[in-house]
Amino acid sequence: MFFRMIKGALFRQKSKMIMIAVTIALGASLATAMLNIMLDVGDKVNQELKAYGANITVVPKENSVLNELYSLDEKEETAAAHLKEDDLGKIKTIFWGFNILDFTPFVNTYAELPNGEAVKLTGTWFNHHLALNTGEELDAGIHSLRSWWDVKNGQWIDEQSGSGGENPAMVGVALAEKLGVSTGDKLEVKTSKGSKALVITGVYDAGGDEDEQIFTTLKTAQELSDTKGLIDSIEVSALTTPDNELARKAATKGPASLSPADYETWYCTAYVSSICYQIQEAIPDSVASPVRQVAESEGTILDKTQLLMILITILSLFGSALGISNLVTASVMERSNEIGLLKAIGARDNRISGIVLTEIIITAVAGGVAGYFMGYGFAQIIGHTVFNSAIEMKPMVIPVVAVLIIIVTLLGSIPAIRMLLRLRPAEVLHGR
Amino acid sequence: MSLLEIKNVSKIYGPLKALDGVNLTVENGEWLAIMGPSGSGKSTMMNIIGCMDKPSLGEVILDGADIAKESGKKLTEIRRDKIGLIFQQFHLINYLTAVENVMVSQYYHSMPDEKEAMEALERVGLAERAKHLPSQLSGGEQQRVCIARALINHPEIVLADEPTGNLDEANENIVIDIFKQLHRQGTTLIVVTHDPEVAEVAQRTVVLEHGRLVKEIINENFEE
């Protein structure tokens, strides 16, 4: 009988129940979408912030201390210490290797131009294709690490297609103007170790010191500086977690100062300092340090964005909770007659509540499930429109939304049911 | 012992005395009509007899127990076991079919039994309409479902509040016929009404005015 009553209530007053279910579904979809976006916004914005370029630089150990200290006149060659090119792949093998989005090696040297002027020449990766032992594939290089470069004419060096011939080069806009060269031209450069004719594939505007430099492939620069297989520095772009007290302590006092438990937490969290530490472990004789300008600001902006989303989420959860409980209350109040009658024919209070609650919860579950999938859709719409990538659906959102919906519907219905039960059936049935 | 004894019962709402020292005795198997104009205290009387309300003063002894002293939970139980209610507004649950509406009453009393519920509907001549929703039934049919529901648990008293108030003459006659049949079967019937035609067919009629019993008429030509 219980089920017959519920079935009757649910199926013979479809429009009413559908309206309640739709409202619950809307609320649930709002909660689902907002919670998922809130949980994923950190990662998404973090990815976007990679536009600012590398947040970690790796240099050889000796250099990091002495680094050009004695050569403030930068035109002198300082081939003191080097990192090994072969070690580069190891960066992706660290504990947080998955968080390493991009990295590129640099070889710096000074070359003499035909007019006798010295210019800084940097060899690097542009879109170097890496196939790692782990089976992962990656295009690494400054094409994405210098997202703000504006290539005025010509184009980026494409290492994979090998366009631009043997010795392709990109020239800074300031230097190109000074020399009067443009895309397609040949540029003769000379160092103490040899000379080469570079083919200019593009002119870039970097809005900084790099505008006076020449960028070429790693191989060309190594040949010109006679440092085959060696590199001067590495820039790494990694997804990091904003620093907290623990990370700050590890960064200033050194990881050795941490307690074993703290150390483990620190090591297993993607703080910029722990990633640096792990890079140092992976690459022999290296010092990795965070680029504060990028790392610090990233943290601030991530924190703020997340906090903002959390507050907006709270507002919308609050709104949908009120919306649902409101409607549920209204729909229960509507049933005063029915509840009065059931009391009059001798139904006990708890059995009446049981029936009404079961109906509402069934409706809520149906609405909630529909709402979850609607919310999934909304989250994906936002993900694709804003970030051009899917929002990851966290499984933990499901129980949160489920509990929320159940609590809200119960909160919306129980006080109303109790109020109706307190009424004497006589009042309800004879009232009017 | 009488089935129902109302001793000096008053019901006071603020300054208003809805019932004022009413004494009434109803014997087992009796058919009583309570008449009176609007505001005479009929509904209050019906609520008190139907265990849906308690008197402010006095005793209401139903089947030997004073319901004025019982708790709300106990009253629910008495109502369930001893009283069958028929309403002017029918009060059927609109998303349940006729037979299901009857079964609801069984459900809260003991166990729902569809066969028994069908038999009850048959007795009021509605067997073929059993699967219809209230909205698909006429007023008279709805009232008959209501009667079937009131009878299903074999109550000691059937209490009807203006049972014909919303019905046309043809349906009124059907309902009165059913009451006659019930009386013959020995059911105690209390009908609250302001319609003299409905009161006339009862064994005894009491008239309420301003909360007092002012007149008692014994129907001389009552046909058993």
Added chain:
Amino acid sequence: MLVALLAIAVGATILSGLVTIYYDVPRQMGEQFRNYGANMIFTPSGSDKLSTDAINKAKGIIDGKELVGTAPYRYENITVYERPLMAAATDFDGAEKTSPYWRIDGEWPAKSGEALVGKETAATLDLRAGDTVTLVYDLEGQTSGTKPSKKTERNQNSLEFRVTGVLDTGGNEEKYIFISIADMESLTGKSDIFDMTELSVSASQEQLSDYAEKISSGVDGLSARLVKRVTQSENTVLSKLQALVLLVTIIVLLLTMICVATTMMAVVTERRKEVGLRKALGASNRSIIFEFMGEGLLLGAIGGLLGSIFGFIFAQAVSINVFNSSIQFHWVLIPVTLLVSVLVTGISCVLPVRSATDVDPALVLKGE
């Protein structure tokens, strides 16, 4: 009715709160992006150095409200214990604003005779906060590459500084020693010359290019350039964030409005009997719809007003929590919120009332 009012008020709160946030987020977020430091630099053009006059004139072109900070820099070669080093003079208050990402182990220098030492240099010289260091400036201007043996023959000026902190930036700054401008002037004996100036301006990329052009053409001996890395990236990221907040706002608003509408509809549907009764009493459909509309509009207006107030309070709370700054109140939002809530309630009122008026009053009154 309370139910309906509550629903409308909540809807209106969300509306006005979110829209306020949406309007204010670009401004507030823009300020957060100033964490990335200077987005414009002044460099000398023509002459070798910048003068204070030129810098001030150029600064004057930028709207004072948008200017977050300016820090002029002057670099000089000096020696410490015969090691050639680079000393940078700057206005520390300005530097703190243009380079908020600087991490200092110790304190910022507050008075004359105090210095900030870059991390690398500090390691080389084994300096810590609280130590003292003597900077030596060669008045003849040839430090670099000179052999220590020539020391005695040189005309030198030296000053002692107390190290207040060690600077960690992960960049070139770690190699320098930072001192105040006044100290640099007394060390070198030359004043009013700067190599470059860093500015942090809270403005859009177009606005910045506009400023840069005006300054470069308007001020002699000075050219303004944008730090592309900062401006370009800010443009990308900020526009994404804005799009995110916009979309979230739209979806939340849409769903909330539907929620409000369904609740209103439920509340009005409940009153079908009343509609039947009025019809039975001889009211025309039109007058019933008007009456219900009037009630709905009043509710909408009250709810909208409450919502505007609570929405602003919410937005204010968000702003203070997230950005530590208060929010601007947009008066235009009050009529907008009122209008939307009145519209939503009006529409969601009319539909059920209309369907109720179409029914025969007898049926409405009789049926349950």
